Amino acid sequence: MKAVVDQNTCIGCSLCCGMCDAVFRMNDDGKAEAYQAATEENQGDVQSAIDSCPVSAISWED
Template sequence: MKAVVDKDTCIGCGLCPSICPEVYQMDDDGKAVAISEDVPQGVEDSAQEGADSCPVSAISVE
């Protein structure tokens, strides 16, 4: 399972890292980034919830 943040679409609301800090964090530019594309085992549901909660649909989890 991989998580990818489209930084061109991201508005920097901070919701995804608040839901799943194991996968997402805010970058120096104020936008979200996936810490590692490979989602760690055991946090798949949280990673998907972070993606689903994005108000601009900037995150894909596959």
């Protein structure tokens, strides 16, 4: 499964990166991005990042 970060909504708090750096990183614009697909092992961490995002900028890709 792949997560996506809405670049227009992201405030660059980096909470998701701290929760799951195997999937999220900060880009050159100071916003988070999902650079890897979630694996079975980290899918729960990605969901936690989605649930914890203060501006609800992260979602699962359809």
